[in-house]
Amino acid sequence: MTLTAREIDSQPRIWREALTHVERATALLARPGERVLVIGCGTSAFVAESFAALRESAGLGITDAAYASEPRVWRGYDSVIALTRSGTTTEVLEALSAVPAGVRTIAVTGVADSPVVAGADDVLLLDFADEQSVVQTRFPTTFLLLARAAFGEDVSALPAEAEAVLARPLPIDVSLLSHFVYLGSGWTYGLAQEAALKIREAAQAWSESYPLLDYRHGPLAVAGPGSLVWTIGRSDDTLVEQIEAVGAQVVTGSHDPLIELAQAQRLAVAVAELRGLNPDTPRHLTRSIVLG
Structure with a gap:
């Protein structure tokens, strides 16, 4: 069995562990009324789109998703969430450094000592869901499961x-x-x-x-x-x-x-x-x- 296949099969165990972090995720991701921008590259950009739709559907406030590599006109966000499994993606780090002063920045990453952690105000660390594979599998699903729980959805049976x-x-x-x-x-x-x-x-x-x-x-x-x-x-x-x-x-x-x-x-x-x-x-x- 390939490493990627083993990491796919590990998802039920990883999801159970994620559900022990709901309180932290709620505090960082589910502040009612905040205008939020979520950024990422590749897999993380697609996860950002899903996250934005879920947060708005939960009635928590305007939430936009964007590719970190595609700068956009600033819209007066209260928080920026940066998704990067490795914490080293250049475009994400550059986008985070360009966030206006006074806007809270939150990094979601799998590596505690990565550059994105040093550059963010708050961190949601999912090191238990990190992977060795180049191809991401369990890290994105774990984040979205945790986000859904933070937004009040019962995902305990998943x-x-x-x-x-x-x-x-x-x-x-x-x-x-x-x-x-x-x-x-x-x-x-x-x-x-x-x-x-x-x-x-x-x-x-x-x-x-x-x-x-x-x-x-x-x-x-x-x-x-x-x-x-x-x-x-x-x-x-x-x-x-x-x-x-x-x-x-x-x-x-x-x-x-x-x-x-x-x-x-x-x-x-x-x-x-x-x-x-x-x-x-x-x-x-x-x-x-x-x-x-």
Whole structure:
């Protein structure tokens, strides 16, 4: 079993530990009425999108997500949350250093002695969820599970549910597939983007992601036999019929969206192995992007 696969399988245990940190997460992430900007790169940017949608849906205040590498017009935020597993991502550090004086900065990271910790006012340390793999799996799911708990959602049953699901074989024959599409809606659109990224990173395969109902507005044109279209979160019966009519295989999520993402991670590993690739060493990538 690859390192990446072992880290995927460890998620139920890591999620249980995360739930012992809810009080700290609530104090940092769930202050009512604050205007919050969440930034990240790669996986962390997609997680930021999901987090922003979840926080606003919880009624806690305006929450925007942005790529740390894409500076934006300042909107008078009260807090900036920087997501970086390694704590060393150059674009995140540069964006954090440009935050106006008086705005509270919060780092969410897996490494206690990293530069982002030194540069932030507060830290949510998830070192128990850190990974050795280049490809992120358990760190993003753990943060979102903890955020949902901090926002008042009861997620206590998810570790046991994930344990049961991950113990079963994947219900998909990847040998028949060459094209992978993930669809999400609301906070799960970030998960769909992350699921598609796993396929590209680990397996060098063709993958796409879209908001659920926008898929019929153009992207459906390239689907056909050999395509897998997976909806994370809510689905739409009419859209499913349209996708199946072109010969594509459809999977509609039947578990919590975070468990669906864990399944998508497993699928990426399976596709990589089928292609003779090691998901622990994705092409052209390193654990952290540090620019000289």
